Amino acid sequence: MPPRKIFDILPPGRYQKELPERKEIIERRFPLPNLPFKKGLLIILLILFIAGFLFYLIFQRATITIWPEAQTVSFKEKIIVDKNVEEYDFLNKIIAGKPLEVEKVVFQEFSSSGKVLKETKAEGIIRVYNGYSTSSQILVAKTRFVSADGKLFRSLERVTIPGGRYEKGKFQPGYLDIKVQADRTGPEYNIGPSTFSIPGFAGTPRYTAFYGKSFQPMTGGLKGEVPQITQKDLEEAERILKERWLEEVESSLKIKVSEEFVLLEEAVKKEMKAAIFSAKAGEEGDSFSGEIKGSLKALIFKKSDLQVFIKDFILSEIDQDQKLKEDSLEMTFFPETINWEEGEIILNLDFSSTIYSEIKEEILKKELAGKLLAEAKALLEADPKIVKSEVDLWPFWLKNLPKDPEKIKIGLRVDPVSISP
DSSP, X not given: OOOOOOOSSOOHHHHHHHHHHHHXXXXXXXXXXXXXXXXXXXXXXXXXXXXXXXXXXXXXXXEEEEEEOEEEEEEEEEEEEETTOOSOBTTTTEEEEEXXXXXXXXXXEEEOOEEEEEEEEEEEEEEEEEOSOSSOEEEOTTOEEEETTSOEEEESSOEEEOOOEEETTEEEOEEEEEEEEEEEESGGGOOOSOEEEOGGGTTSTHHHHEEEEOSSOOBOOEEEEEEEOOHHHHHHHHHHHHHHHHHHHHHHHXXXXXXXXXXXXXXXXXXXXXXXXXXXXXXXXXXXXXXXXXXXXXXXXEHHHHHHHHHHHHHHHSOTTEEEEEEEEEEEEEEEEXXXXXXXXXXXXXXXXXXXXXXXXXXXXXXXXXXXXXXXXXXXXXXXXXXXXXXXXXSTTOOBOOSSGGGEEXXXXXXXXXXXX
């Protein structure tokens, strides 16, 4: 039996035939990326790494909130408001005052409310003729004159009627205009123009030679109620005038006082004169007028000057390493005395504010820069000027504060909560 031949490797012909087939099977099962794709992936990863590193360097920051040691201080003080100074004087406790003066006149018409029963006699003018002779004729006071419709009037005074005269052979009667009054009251005597006879001459030649004529109506005859101005009307009118005057003068004053000034009610002086009326109580009339005048004086001052004084005063009383929280300032004030002649007000001041220990932020930033978070917190807790603190890092995974002090932001919180132990 011929010996068997064992081959460890394929014959060259067969190997060359099967190798491409195996290679194709392997590539189908385990595909490999081509070289350009690998390079792109590496570049993307490199860019992301560099961007992350730059983001870390540029945008890292630390925010530190500090509650410094704080307390509230209160003071009482006096200050002078003086119209004779122009500038604030801290040493002498004086601020500038500004005098104001407003003058106002108020005028108004009013209606009367009274009624009175009135009886008056009609009056008028008649012309009395003397056609009797060239001699004058005396008529005594209260000589009677009767109108054509029978209304009786009387003369008010003794008069002399001149005699007539001849002109070109013709006799011209003398005459005189006199004032007459009705014998009785009432509107029925308000008659129109008429002719008048003199009953006293009846039965004599003079009766027809002496007569009168009126050319205008008789007026003034009345019997009934008429409006009257009462004392109550005047008192009510005066009250209204005073109220209007006060409203208008105060309104004018407020227009002159801007918001930067303080106007104290006690620092206003009002001088009002007595009201003047066009009529007196008891006079007739359905209306009357009245006016009242006066002046108002005031002394005002700037609120900012008062605030500056208070701030300067508090700062002069506290330690140099303490600061004033300006928005915590509270104050009340009222005038103790007012001297109008000198133009001065002495003000009593009650004021308070919160003060706190000064935190030198730039120095603190340099001390904290680059420190571990635990070290930074320990340093803040050890500072006796700091009651409480909080440290926030960003990005959140940071373990150290930024080395650059400019990337550390410090904010102060001064409030009652932080002061409590």
